[in-house]
Amino acid sequence: MADTILVLNGPNLNLLGEREPEIYGYDTLEDVAAQCRAEAEPAGLKIDLRQTNSEAEMVEWFQAGRKGLAGIVFNPAGFSYAAYPVLDAIKLVDCPVIEVHISNIHRREAEWRSKSIMTQVCTGIISGLGVAGYALAVRRLVQLAKK
Ligand code: CA2
Numbered sequence: 001m002a003d004t005i006l007v008l009n010g011p012n013l014n015l016l017g018e019r020e021p022e023i024y025g026y027d028t029l030e031d032v033a034a035q036c037r038a039e040a041e042p043a044g045l046k047i048d049l050r051q052t053n054s055e056a057e058m059v060e061w062f063q064a065g066r067k068g069l070a071g072i073v074f075n076p077a078g079f080s081y082a083a084y085p086v087l088d089a090i091k092l093v094d095c096p097v098i099e100v101h102i103s104n105i106h107r108r109e110a111e112w113r114s115k116s117i118m119t120q121v122c123t124g125i126i127s128g129l130g131v132a133g134y135a136l137a138v139r140r141l142v143q144l145a146k147k
């Protein structure tokens with residue numbers, strides 16, 4: 001059985017916990033990694049959490065993850081709205097991909113935030129449950145890996 005879940009984060013999420021806490025909360029990506037590990041490790045799965053501001057690097061991570069992963073949790077952040085090369089790369093992977101947004105992208109001040117182009121190629125989406133959405137996505141990927 002594939003034993004790793006990738007947790008991929010797009011632009012600016014390296015600043016999670018530092019900026020706009022009223023929207024995104026106070027947890028950092030390190031906290032998110034710990035919450036994801038608490039879901040995955042009892043099932044014998046590992047978490048590999050990464051963040052990049054580079055679209056090219058994100059494409060390369062999806063390409064490298066084409067085979068052999070239990071699943072991918074993906075917060076595309078600003079890539080959600082225009083990064084078609086990333087959308088194409090998601091289509092290459094053979095594991096489930098769950099899109100996660102910390103905020104409810106359908107309930108934000110700007111309408112463009114609700115139009116993620118990634119959703120059409122992801123297995124499912126969690127949006128608006130805060131950083132807890134990451135661990136919930138991992139929980140579902142653990143269930144799917146056991147099937
Ligand atoms: O709610 C989410 O998780 C988002 O994907 C976050 C993105 C935003 O562009 C999406 O519309 C929704 C990134 C927001 C800007 O980056 C920040 C990172 C940390 C703290 C504050 C802002």
